[in-house]
Amino acid sequence: MQAYRIAEHKDIRLPIMICQDGFITSHAVENIELLEDDIVKTFVGEYEPEHYLLKDNEPFAVGPYAVTNYVMEAKRAQMQGLRNAKQVTLDVAKEFEQISGRSYGLFEEYRMEDADYAMVIIGSAAGTGKDTVDMLRKQGVRAGLLKIRLFRPFPAEEIAEALKNVKYLAIMDRTEDYNGHCGPLGAEIKSALYNADLHPATLNYCYGIGGRDVTVESLASVFEDLKTVEETGKLGETYRYLSVRE
Structure with missing residues (x-):
């Protein structure tokens, strides 16, 4: 409509x-x-x-x-x-x-008001992401999620504002961009943050290709990776694959 x-x-x-x-x-x-x-x-x-x-x-x-x-x-x-x-x-x-009675914007913020750890995601997996955030919140982890609704034009300034207080960020790409270092959403988010002079520790994940199932456990492991970055002070590999058989 x-x-x-x-x-x-x-x-x-x-x-x-x-x-x-x-x-x-x-x-x-x-x-x-x-x-x-x-x-x-x-x-x-x-x-x-x-x-x-x-x-x-x-x-x-x-x-x-x-x-x-x-x-x-x-x-x-x-x-x-x-x-x-x-x-x-x-x-x-x-x-x-x-x-x-349904409210839609350029993106949806979920429990982002005080989030130290955040996940940016597009599509149906955002529902699983919200369940993951709820589970982590019960454990005392200040996690949040941002679901992109409009990809073109990309709401760069608005997203940067929404993420300005996040310290550790995971960007989820359900596609492979074949550039060797990030996915398309990863590139957009990183550019938006750079232009706003924001520099959270950021990991980019490729996940769910071909309809591979995305679970609360798998997304929880992403937040665990962010906590590891916090504890070690090292990003490690910044472009990663989630739930892939090696």
């Missing part, structure tokens, strides 16, 4: 992707709460383009061959639309909360 409103906004008009991690989640059964059709239709609305092919008094080209003289400006315009998407996403989320 929100995706239509965001992508069709006059200040954006870019394709939008809603991503779901697999494999298990695509074969699972879960209760969901649906909104009434009339509420959904009113919220999404009708798309009324300002420009369209058969508007005879205002002709324009769609998909023309772009030569060197125009590509740079076209890419700059696309980037401006992407930048605009951040605020539009927040505005649409606020409207959606009014009709559904």
Whole structure:
């Protein structure tokens, strides 16, 4: 529902992707709460383009061959639309909360208010991560979790602000970037922290490839690694694989 409103906004008009991690989640059964059709239709609305092919008094080209003289400006315009998407996403989320009671932002903070150890994660494994944080909190460990909702445009400044008091950080990538030193989320988070002059001890993990199960025990081992970094003062290998057979 929100995706239509965001992508069709006059200040954006870019394709939008809603991503779901697999494999298990695509074969699972879960209760969901649906909104009434009339509420959904009113919220999404009708798309009324300002420009369209058969508007005879205002002709324009769609998909023309772009030569060197125009590509740079076209890419700059696309980037401006992407930048605009951040605020539009927040505005649409606020409207959606009014009709559904569900609050969404650029990311979700879970027990981050006083966290010394934090995990940044995307997707379904965040639920397991929250259970892990709850377990560690009962043990007296000041753990927290940040779940990314919007990956492009990347909310770098906002994430850096959310992580500014964290001392030990684990970044979880459910993909392999093949650059030899970090995953895509790891690169984004580290860049955001660097630009904000924040330097928590940071480990990046590749996990869950091909739908490999992610358990509370495996994520708890990540926090154990962070505690080891604290105790030894040494990061060791900064890009690691979780629950992989050697």
